Amino acid sequence: MFGDLSHLALQQYxxxxxxxLGSILVFLFFVQGGQTFIFxxxxxxAERTMIVNSLGRKWEFTFTTLVTFGGAFFASFxxxxxxxxxxxxxxxxxxxxxxxxQAVSYEFRSKASNFLGKKTYEWxxxxxxxxxxxxxxxxxxxxxxxxxxSLNEMNSVTWATGAHGLEAALNPFNLLLGLTVFFLxxxxxxxxxxxxxxxxxxxxxxxxxxxxxxxxxxxxxxAFAVWLxxxxxxxxxxxxxxxxxxxxxxxxxxxxxPVVLVMFLAGVLAVLxxxxxxxxxDCGNGIWMAxxxxxxxxxxxxxxxxxxxxxxxxxxxxxxxxxxxxxxxxSHYTLVAMSWVSLFIPFVLAYIVVAWRALNRKKIDEKxxxxxxxxx
Amino acid sequence: MLESIDxxxxxxxxxxxxxxxxxxxxxxxxxxxxxFMVAFMHTIYVRTGDEEWKRITKFWMKLFGxxxxxxxxxxxxxxxxxGTNWSNYSWFVGDIFGAPLAIEGILAFFMESTFIAxxxxxxxxxxxxxxxxxxxxxxxGANLSAVWILVANAWMQHPVGTLFNPxxxxxEMTSFxxxxxxxxxxxxxxxxxxxxxxxxxxxxxxxxxxxxxxxxEVLFAKRSTIVASVFGVIxxxxxxxTGDTSARIVAREQPMKFAAMEAxxxxxxxxxxxxxxxxxxxxxxxxxxxQEFIFKIEIPNALSYMVFLTPSxxxxxxxxxxxxxxxxxxxxxxxxxxRGAIAIQxxxxxxxxxxxxxEAAYSALRTKxxxxxxxxxxxxxxxxxxxxxxxxxxxxxxxKLSFYTFHIMVILGVHFLILSVLxxxxxxKNRWGNHKWLLWVALITIPxxxxxxxAGWVLAELGRQPxxxxxxxxxxxxxxxxxxxxxxxxxxxxxxxxxxxxxAEIKIMISQIKKGPGGK
Numbered sequence: 001m002f003g004d005l006s007h008l009a010l011q012q013y014x015x016x017x018x019x020x021l022g023s024i025l026v027f028l029f030f031v032q033g034g035q036t037f038i039f040x041x042x043x044x045x046a047e048r049t050m051i052v053n054s055l056g057r058k059w060e061f062t063f064t065t066l067v068t069f070g071g072a073f074f075a076s077f078x079x080x081x082x083x084x085x086x087x088x089x090x091x092x093x094x095x096x097x098x099x100x101x102q103a104v105s106y107e108f109r110s111k112a113s114n115f116l117g118k119k120t121y122e123w124x125x126x127x128x129x130x131x132x133x134x135x136x137x138x139x140x141x142x143x144x145x146x147x148x149x150s151l152n153e154m155n156s157v158t159w160a161t162g163a164h165g166l167e168a169a170l171n172p173f174n175l176l177l178g179l180t181v182f183f184l185x186x187x188x189x190x191x192x193x194x195x196x197x198x199x200x201x202x203x204x205x206x207x208x209x210x211x212x213x214x215x216x217x218x219x220x221x222x223a224f225a226v227w228l229x230x231x232x233x234x235x236x237x238x239x240x241x242x243x244x245x246x247x248x249x250x251x252x253x254x255x256x257x258p259v260v261l262v263m264f265l266a267g268v269l270a271v272l273x274x275x276x277x278x279x280x281x282d283c284g285n286g287i288w289m290a291x292x293x294x295x296x297x298x299x300x301x302x303x304x305x306x307x308x309x310x311x312x313x314x315x316x317x318x319x320x321x322x323x324x325x326x327x328x329x330x331s332h333y334t335l336v337a338m339s340w341v342s343l344f345i346p347f348v349l350a351y352i353v354v355a356w357r358a359l360n361r362k363k364i365d366e367k368x369x370x371x372x373x374x375x376x
Numbered sequence: 377m378l379e380s381i382d383x384x385x386x387x388x389x390x391x392x393x394x395x396x397x398x399x400x401x402x403x404x405x406x407x408x409x410x411x412f413m414v415a416f417m418h419t420i421y422v423r424t425g426d427e428e429w430k431r432i433t434k435f436w437m438k439l440f441g442x443x444x445x446x447x448x449x450x451x452x453x454x455x456x457x458x459g460t461n462w463s464n465y466s467w468f469v470g471d472i473f474g475a476p477l478a479i480e481g482i483l484a485f486f487m488e489s490t491f492i493a494x495x496x497x498x499x500x501x502x503x504x505x506x507x508x509x510x511x512x513x514x515x516x517g518a519n520l521s522a523v524w525i526l527v528a529n530a531w532m533q534h535p536v537g538t539l540f541n542p543x544x545x546x547x548e549m550t551s552f553x554x555x556x557x558x559x560x561x562x563x564x565x566x567x568x569x570x571x572x573x574x575x576x577x578x579x580x581x582x583x584x585x586x587x588x589x590x591x592x593e594v595l596f597a598k599r600s601t602i603v604a605s606v607f608g609v610i611x612x613x614x615x616x617x618t619g620d621t622s623a624r625i626v627a628r629e630q631p632m633k634f635a636a637m638e639a640x641x642x643x644x645x646x647x648x649x650x651x652x653x654x655x656x657x658x659x660x661x662x663x664x665x666x667q668e669f670i671f672k673i674e675i676p677n678a679l680s681y682m683v684f685l686t687p688s689x690x691x692x693x694x695x696x697x698x699x700x701x702x703x704x705x706x707x708x709x710x711x712x713x714x715r716g717a718i719a720i721q722x723x724x725x726x727x728x729x730x731x732x733x734x735e736a737a738y739s740a741l742r743t744k745x746x747x748x749x750x751x752x753x754x755x756x757x758x759x760x761x762x763x764x765x766x767x768x769x770x771x772x773x774x775x776k777l778s779f780y781t782f783h784i785m786v787i788l789g790v791h792f793l794i795l796s797v798l799x800x801x802x803x804x805k806n807r808w809g810n811h812k813w814l815l816w817v818a819l820i821t822i823p824x825x826x827x828x829x830x831a832g833w834v835l836a837e838l839g840r841q842p843x844x845x846x847x848x849x850x851x852x853x854x855x856x857x858x859x860x861x862x863x864x865x866x867x868x869x870x871x872x873x874x875x876x877x878x879x880a881e882i883k884i885m886i887s888q889i890k891k892g893p894g895g896k
Contacts, residue, residue, distance in 0.1 A: 057493050058493075060490075060492065061489060063448060063452070063489065064485045064486050064489040068478070068481030068482060070477075071474070071478040071479075071480065071482075072478045072481065073474075074466065074470055074474030074478060075470075075474035078467055078471060079467050079470070081459045081463075081466050082459055082463035082464070083463065084459070085456055085463065086461070086463025086856035089862060090862070092459075093460065093866050096453050099449075099452050102449075103445055103446070103448040103452065104446050104881075106445065107441060107442055107445035108442070108445065108880055111442070111884045111888070112887045112888075112891075113883040114884050115876070115880035115883050115884075116880055154545050155544075156463075156857065330470065330475075331549065333549050333550060333552075334471045334474075334475055334548065337475060337552040338478060341478075341482060341483070344483060348482060351487075351490055352486065355491065355510075358498065358506070359493060359497055359498065361501060372497075373499060374438075
């Protein structure tokens with residue numbers, strides 16, 4: 001089965017899997033987005049408790065998906081893992097720091113003797129929501145705008161700037177995607193509150209905030225998408241492997257891969273539909289339009305970044321150091337072994353769905369927060 | 377051989393990895409052990425319907441949850457640190473090392489994170505059987521995740537199932553099964569899991585002892601102790617057995633580490649085992665180590681017997697390995713360095729030939745990397761080639777630290793066995809709680825399994841030095857080329873952050889313990 005596939009076919013398969021993980025991660029950023037509303041949507045301690053517990057039943061999924069995304073990249077494209085994490089040291093350390101302070105905050109926040117006080121852990125959640133979404137967006141944007149690295153003959157990375165990746169946050173194009181992801185996460189977070197929390201105040205504030213966050217999301221996303229279609233991309237010559245700048249590369253990629261175009265458009269419509277249903281109607285199902293829509297859009301972007309002879313992790317400093325799914329990958333054998341493991345993914349998704357539904361059968365309300373034995 | 381490298385970068389990178397790993401390992405073994413104990417107690421509750429067992433389960437589950445959260449927080453940095461600080465290592469071995477990390481995420485982390493949510497929030501939302509299944513799956517997921525990181529670490533100690541590809545200048549996996557089922561990997565997993573169960577047992581016994589000292593929640597304390605001491609006895613025996621096997625494997629696969637942990641400088645047959653000892657502060661390593669112990673108590677022949685099951689087995693010492701021992705078939709390090717340098721040079725020449733398009737030269741050089749004889753005579757010493765022009769003592773791990781950590785582990789392991797047996801025996805006779813002195817011993821013993829466990833990891837990692845992949849890749853060539861200041865900055869940030877969070881965790885744990893099973 002997998003053993004008969006060519007090295008390139010396996011590389012494509014694994015780029016699809018990594019892209020799927022990245023896409024699901026962005027959907028799960030509703031947890032992070034929701035965290036940024038902990039003070040604005042939650043005005044009283046009881047309200048903040050409902051918010052924290054709503055998100056708190058899902059935070060481990062985001063965390064685990066981020067870790068698995070990193071691990072999957074390491075296994076399938078180890079040169080990307082080495083180059084990006086080793087080179088863009090500053091930005092990844094900041095992202096990791098944001099997630100470290102999140103991990104303890106749900107459990108520690110309302111415990112007696114927690115040393116730092118409830119408010120501090122709430123601020124940790126806010127910081128994670130802000131930095132986690134924005135910086136990951138910036139990092140992904142470098143898949144299209146390039147990074148300042150070069151590789152020597154032994155593939156040892158040197159980063160051209162002392163900022164080690166933090167300079168990416170000053171690039172306007174990268175900023176656009178960072179802000180897009182931030183506001184998208186907030187939109188998804190609000191839709192999730194509307195779906196899972198039974199409280200008039202939270203519902204009313206969420207509906208109001210939804211409109212105010214949907215506008216910047218649409219503006220930033222539109223600006224990013226248009227700029228992406230218009231900019232030069234990092235093309236790879238099929239025979240020689242030479243990397244060169246190709247005008248409108250990502251637009252050409254979109255046209256060359258109609259499936260991706262359809263996914264992209266369907267995803268955009270689904271996200272907008274989810275937002276509209278949240279703003280215009282009282283039903284709480286907007287999350288289940290906008291969520292899958294998010295997955296489709298982000299997945300499409302990854303496809304544009306890595307397929308159709310494109311360097312997915314380009315160097316804007318030394319073009320020929322750019323990484324492609326072919327030069328950054330593990331051996332054929334390792335990809336085959338990992339592909340067998342990938343067959344477990346549907347089972348993992350299945351039990352996650354079962355557990356998700358079991359815990360979300362009933363909306364969270366103030367009464368439950370008082371009666372439940374285990375409350376964050 | 378290496379272009380000049382700032383050794384402070386290597387030291388800070390190692391310091392940061394050690395810092396994050398040791399902090400993470402404060403929390404991991406308790407998670408591994410306590411999760412199973414909780415699942416077991418939960419089973420008793422579901423089977424008996426006894427509400428007291430529900431209270432007991434919830435109490436230990438709560439402590440587990442607090443510990444789990446900070447374990448997750450300290451763990452995420454490690455997953456990425458192989459890339460951030462050890463990027464050359466990540467590329468060189470990513471083919472083999474990345475796979476276990478990815479599998480850990482797919483198979484274990486999702487299981488853990490999915491079912492822990494059901495475990496904690498599912499008491500009134502799902503059926504009792506599904507809820508119980510969630511507890512077991514959380515425990516299983518936590519321990520399954522340990523499989524993969526330990527497989528990865530075992531590979532670093534004893535690289536197998538791999539072949540060097542000179543075209544990409546990296547190692548590639550040739551056998552997945554060899555990697556995951558290597559003797560080092562299997563035994564490392566078993567030793568780590570059983571020692572974690574032992575740690576959790578001592579933790580539960582110790583806290584129960586504290587309740588009994590206060591004559592508070594006596595039924596809860598006695599029932600918890602019964603479960604914990606059964607786990608403890610089984611785990612202690614298994615830990616000692618797997619520890620013994622570990623030592624034997626180390627002797628065979630990592631002779632320098634083995635010599636260091638016994639502070640054995642001159643090899644011998646009928647080698648004695650140092651049961652306990654104190655080393656001189658001014659111990660000289662080379663070339664003429666003398667009087668290295670202030671005092672020591674030796675068991676005659678025991679070391680040779682332990683390794684070879686016969687007292688006449690020869691155990692190489694540090695000097696035999698460094699200077700060679702022709703009689704025993706040991707090649708001197710100087711010779712290995714020369715051969716390793718030739719292997720490295722051959723690789724570089726192959727690269728150059730390829731770059732200038734010299735097909736004939738490339739083919740001739742490429743053939744060597746497929747020649748078993750050449751691989752054994754030269755490539756097997758590849759890692760040593762990096763030490764051309766450097767001091768031999770860099771190739772010797774820290775003897776004092778290896779010696780002390782090994783012996784601390786052994787001594788404490790025996791203590792835990794005795795304590796567990798005693799507690800189990802008294803519990804079965806319903807006399808546990810009658811001997812105040814023993815309750816105090818149990819309470820005081822709580823931090824000791826952590827000391828033993830950390831000592832074990834210090835030995836595993838420092839004993840492997842100077843290699844990051846044993847005899848294949850030195851630490852100095854594995855490190856990400858950053859400015860030392862960048863790593864210093866993140867080191868201090870993590871030290872401060874983790875210390876603060878650790879203090880918070882301890883305070884919360886103590887607070888929850890004081891509240892007892894009746895508290896919210």
